[in-house]
Amino acid sequence: NKGVAYCPHCDGPLFKGKRVAVIGGGNSGVEAAIDLAGLVSHVTLIEFDGQLRADAVLQAKLRSLPNATVIVSAQSTEVHGDGAKVTGLAYKDRTTGEQKTIELEGIFVQIGLVPNTEWLKGAIELSPRGEIEIDARGQTSVPGIFAAGDATTVPYKQIVIAMGEGAKAALSAFDHLIRSEPVEVKQAA
Known part of the structure; x- marks a missing residue:
């Protein structure tokens, strides 16, 4: 400020x-x-x-x-x-x-920024600019992995947008989890 x-x-x-x-x-x-x-x-x-x-x-x-x-x-x-x-x-x-x-x-x-997504190359789809490709729900190219914020392909990157996108991705992840088949967890002997 x-x-x-x-x-x-x-x-x-x-x-x-x-x-x-x-x-x-x-x-x-x-x-x-x-x-x-x-x-x-x-x-x-x-x-x-x-x-x-x-x-x-x-x-x-x-x-x-x-x-x-x-x-x-x-x-x-x-x-x-x-x-x-x-x-x-x-x-x-x-x-x-x-x-x-x-x-x-x-x-x-206003000179443009490069997203810090180098570590994701080969794991999920990235745009030519290195942004994480997401759909309208924040879903990436890998089912069950969601992303939000300025590192994604969402337009109008700033904190208020990122916060809304984060809430949307969290709700989408929750929806994904409750609709997924439960995974059986084996107890150690």
Whole structure:
């Protein structure tokens, strides 16, 4: 709660009327900047690459907003703070090598994450991105194994979604267990 956030939907309202930056120029970053523009006084989107990677329609929407700025070829280098909260973001202009600073109160990181599922390779089906493939009930490719959260193929990854998906997977696992044939347990002599 000091100014660096990962969910514009969860934490965006905390920055109402303030200046923020979004780091990441893919669909997630541009969507976050568009959403935040409706709440904050100004949003600056920072992209490492020389161009945004988001869908053209999203880029057009972002560029049409009067309180949004897009900076490309920028390498975020440092978050500035006063010990209690964020006060700015430093970045290197990758075309000129110049160091620049933006004064702001919040930073939203939207650069994409790699799920921690390497240990599951070969055990259950994973998407090309390494996410656990699940159905609408949280069932994986192996009967009786359920998954939930940001490591799965569920869209809109954030804690509130993961909590709901976890409850759904737990209920599905319970349903699976009560419908399964009991396993006979042998007592040791």
